[in-house]
Structures are given as C-alpha cells and as structure tokens.
Amino acid sequence: MGTELTSDLPSERARHVLRILVEHYIREGQPVGSRTLSLTAGLDLSPATIRNVMADLEDLGFIAAPHTSAGRIPTAKGYRFFVDTLVRLQPMAEPDVIRLQGQLEDRFRGDAKAIASAASSALSALTSLAGVVTIPRQQKATLRHIEFLPLSGRRVLAILVVNDAEVQNRILDMDRDYTEEELRRAANYLNEQFTGRDLSEVRTRLRANLDGTREYMNRLMLDSIAGHAPKAGTESAGYVLSGETKLMNFQELSDVEKIRQLFEAFGEQREILTLLDRSVAAQGVQIFIGEESGYRILDDCTIVTAPYTVGDQIVGVLGVIGPTRMAYERVIPIVQVTARLLGAALNSDLNVGPDFGLRPDLNSGS
Amino acid sequence: MGTELTSDLPSERARHVLRILVEHYIREGQPVGSRTLSLTAGLDLSPATIRNVMADLEDLGFIAAPHTSAGRIPTAKGYRFFVDTLVRLQPMAEPDVIRLQGQLEDRFRGDAKAIASAASSALSALTSLAGVVTIPRQQKATLRHIEFLPLSGRRVLAILVVNDAEVQNRILDMDRDYTEEELRRAANYLNEQFTGRDLSEVRTRLRANLDGTREYMNRLMLDSIAGHAPKAGTESAGYVLSGETKLMNFQELSDVEKIRQLFEAFGEQREILTLLDRSVAAQGVQIFIGEESGYRILDDCTIVTAPYTVGDQIVGVLGVIGPTRMAYERVIPIVQVTARLLGAALNSDLNVGPDFGLRPDLNSGS
C-alpha cells in the first residue's frame, strides 16, 4: 500500500494521473485503461505502475470501473476534485466574447425576457449543452410613465412604463368605482412627482405622504406600484431554457426514459428553479455534479451556474445543463463570462439607457 | 383472385376485416395475424379465408407486413380509409365536456395566450398526446386607449389598450424626433375619434384622412395601429404546445434520434405552424396521417386539427400530435369539442366582456 492511502488526498503523481484520466475520458467518452494512461500521461511509467496508482484512486473514491476489465471512469467525487483543483481553465476566445457581447447588448433594451432568452441561446450555442437563464429581477425600475384606465366592477387597469421602454400592466381590484377624472388626477400626480424615480423610492414616499385626506388615492397608487417585480416576464418568475434537444445527443442520456423524466422536470420548472436558487448564495461559478444536486433525475447531469448582477445586486442566475462528462475547462469560463456580460448589458440598459441620457428634463420632476 | 381486385375499394367483408384489424392494432400495438382476426372478427371465417382477404387488402395498399410472418399493420392509406369511412366515433363523456368547458371559460378573460395554454393542456390531458393550440388572432380588436411616449433615436413607444384590458406595446422607428406635445396631440386625436372602434376600421379611416397637411402624423398613427395582430401573444405569432413528453412513451417513437428531430421541429415552430395553417381552409376536423403531412419528421405521427372560430371568423387552430397509432375514435371528438368550446369561450369573452356591457358610452365615439 502506498503512502497515499493514509491521507484523504491523492499524491502529486496520483493527481496527475487523475487529471489525465478525466481529461481523456471527457474527450473520448470511453473508460480509460492503464495502458492508455501509460502512453499519454507523460510520466514515463509502465502500465503496471499506473495500475497501482489507479487502485489507490479507486480506493479513495475518485474513479470506478463500470465492470471488471473495462478501464476506469471518474466518479462524481472524481469530477468534483477535478474541477476544484485540477482543471486548467481555457479562457474564451476573444472573438467569441465580442460576439456574445454584441448579442446581449444589441437592442434588447428594456425587455427582460428577451435578453434572458438571448443569453440562454448563446450559452447553448457556445457549449452545445442546454442553456438556462432566470428572468432577471428588476431591481432598479425607474418610473417613466403611469396611466390608469377604469374597468368595470371596481377594477382599474394600471399601465406602467419603467426603465427605457418596458411596459407593465396589471388589474387592480378596488373598493369602489373611480371616475376617469379621479384616475387622471392620480396619474398626473404620480407622473409629475415621480418620473425618473426608482419604484421602491416611489413606494416609500407614497407611504410617507399618506396624510389621510387623500388616503383612497394613496391606496390606488400604492397598489399600482407595489409588487411589480414578480410579474416581470410574462409567465411570472421563471427561466428560459434553450437547446434542450442537444442533450439527446449524449450517449449517457440516450435512454428514452431518462430523457423523458428530464424534460418533464424542465417543464415543471420547480425543481430546476430551486436548484438555481441555491447558487444565488455563492459568489461565482457553482457546479452541481451528478448526485450532488440531490435530484435523482439529474444523477447523470452536471449543472454549471453563476449569478449575474446589476450594480452589486444579484438579479438572476444563468448556467448550462449537460452530462457529467462535459468539457469543464471550456464550459466554466463561458458561464463565467456570460454572467458578467449579461450583468453588464442589463446595467448599461438601466443607467446609460438612451432615454435618460438625452432627456434630462424628464428626470428633473418638471 | 377475388372480385375486389378489379375495384379500388375493398369489398364489404374486406372493410369489416380492415376495421377489426385497425381497431385491434390500435389497442394492442402488435401486428395482427389471421388467426387473431378469425377469432375476434365475428365473421366466423377460418384463418385461411382471412388470409385471402388480407392478401387483397395488402394488394390495395391498406395494410402491410413488417416482415414475412409477422401479422399485418395498417399503412397510412389504411388509417386514412379507416378514419374516413370505418371509424365509429365515441362521443366525449358528458362530465369531461363540462369540466373542459369550465377550464376554458374560467377567468381567462382577455389573455389570449393563457386561454390557448389552458386548451392545450386540456387536449394533452384528455388524449395523453401532445396538445397544440395556436394563439388566437384577435379578429375583433376594439381600441380602448392609445398613448405615445418619446424614446431616443427617433423612436416612439406606442401603448395600445384594446378590448377589455389587453395592453399591447411596440416601438416605432420614425423619420425624425417628435416632441411630447406632438405625440400628445396625436394620441388625443386618436382617442377622441376612434375609442371603441375596431382597429381595422381605425386603419382604413386613417388612410382615408391622409390629406397631406398632417401626413407625418398619419404615418405615426398608422404604424402604431398596423399589424397589431402578430404581436398578440408575447412571443409574436406562435402556438402553445403541451405534453410533448407524453410522446416519448410510445414505442414507435422510442428512438432517441427521432424524438430529437421531433422536438427540434417543435422548437423551430415554423414547420408545425405551416402545417397547422393548412387546416384553416378546412371546415371541421382535419387529419394528417404519417407521410401525408409532407414532413419527414412526422412520418410516424398523426396530427388531428380543427380550426376554432369567434363568430364565423376562424381565429386559430388547435389539435393534437401523436403516433399514427392513436385512438382516433376518441381523439377526433375531443379535438372537435375542444375547438367548439374554445371558440365559445373566446366569444363570450369578447361580447359579454365586463367592460362593454357596462360602459356603452365608451363605444359611442364620445
């Protein structure tokens, strides 16, 4: 027994072998034997010695043999060690970065779902995996314009234009009917006082102004502004998934039953969303390998995620879903960069948006 | 050789055999042999005789043997003859109809995409196939309110409220910048003249009024109204697909590669949409069996569609997608009834919608 066995960590040489093995397996998809490693490891060791090292690695739980006399393949723990300490990340090619940047910034101004969709497609195209992007929470939503229309049955239709050109609308159930004149006055008041302000600011100011004389109006106005976030996209909170079909190309997922369960999970959204939510806590790229996710359905899958931010607020999560055997050294930087660029695109969208640059008069409260 | 061979149509007896064969195959999914038919056909014929009949049916192209010495299975032509002349439709169970009606009428007022989505899910649940519903064209779109907001770069944000409380918005690229005052005047003009009118009417009237003096305004106004239909839902014109994953349960589609192509086609939307469009022409239920669709990808699939109407205008198409071997006698009535009920739900939505019942003043043109 080698000295490695006394420790939980493999020796330097074993780490090298493990790296070569994982890299090779990721490339070829076939179990890797001692002969192959002896030839490609660059260590100039005979297969027999390699075998000893592999036996150690197997004892430590990093690799496993699908059956006697096939080579070894990495376990989830093996992949974990690989991505944590062995992988040599391959930065994205500069042209790809520039193209990606263009796709994200290009005229998606204001439409949260569209830009999420673009990011998702881009992720899928770059990685040949499934891309997933949560629809960004609109942390900063600056009021541009508001309008009320009376409906029947004491309901009022509120139309908000926020940020550049994002139109939101919701129906408010009120205590009594309002005349058109009343609604016009309320809208005028809001437009005059609060155009260019952040919605949360509008909310607090409205609460402060609640002086009793016009309480019912305040109720109307508060409701119209309140809780705008959850209805940001069309389908309420959710994510955009792209390139799911690419997953069917992988042999390890070529079982129809597995694919079916996976796609059903995609449709349900719940499980995937809670999984994505977990990565909000983390700072950078987070990786769930196989069984680590805790969901049986994803046992053969890895999810690589990263939160994306506007300012220093996390507004969403993006990532890719693929088989555990994926090209981590390429995928991780792609997710990383996409998160940064998406954040940047959203940010420029909010702050140097065309409107507020050119029309300061709108922000001055007229 | 029997006398049938001189005709393109099978004899009475052959038709009976064909019916039993198709019914049996749909139920069991296994090729049907002469012995089985002899036992279940109720004709009291020996297997040998049945074999003669089957030979005739095979010559006519209604059935085929996957290989020597397996039973026969229906060809596309066989299914076609079956659904055209042999099938005994099984009306939907009354409770199911009532439940379906409830699902469709229930509080989806105004939201075209939501009601299409509900219909699609219902179709999928009732048939255990994939349900598909095009988002209804809003044939009658009455202008409720319009508003313009200036953006940067000669762009203008137009916000329309149509029908009850449906908010549409689009960005118009104009030739020059407009002042807020100009935009306000344009909006006022439209609101005063056309509130309560149908959008198509507004369009024609605007064209007629194009008198040169205010041409640029007309351009703006026309653009804001024009082509509102394609942007009805969120994702522009399209359809809602439900229960795709159910298709993976069928053995005839259990090949991963086939499934992949099918799902990619679903994602593309184009091919499916053109196929659905074809059934707009037809009056009632239309069926595309296997290769009849003209799309290789759908060779093993049947699509059962029906247009649905508001008033007497066809506003959309719905249907189901499944393997050619599906329970036609149940599926056809389900599609039929769903189309009728969806039309009815949309109709009640438009005509006795809460707004127009209670606020006739809005419709009178002020």
Add this chain to the structure above:
DNA sequence: CGCTAGCAATCGCCCATGTAGAGTGTCAAG
C-alpha cells in the same frame, strides 16, 4: 523500497448457431 515485466483470470462484446413460435402462401378437397 519503488518500479516493472509477466501471467493468469475476469468480464463484456460479438457472432454464429440452434430452437421455438407465429404467421404466411398455397393447394387440394369439401
């Protein structure tokens, strides 16, 4: 003490072979 060469053993994969079962086509007799 670690590395290596050699060797027997193990196991999955592939292919050929054999067999059972299901169904067909045909033909002569009823």
Add this chain to the structure above:
DNA sequence: CTTGACACTCTACATGGGCGATTGCTAGCG
C-alpha cells in the same frame, strides 16, 4: 367459395465459444 393441411419464412430468444481489453498479483530488478 371455404377450409384444413402443410411447407416455408422470418423474428425473437437463448446458448456458447472466441476475442480483446484490462485488471490484480507476484516475483524479480535496480
């Protein structure tokens, strides 16, 4: 026209042997 009988065909399934890849072990080497 129908039927029973028979030979024929083809698939599905199980069986078994050979092949190749790879391992674990052990003895020997530096």
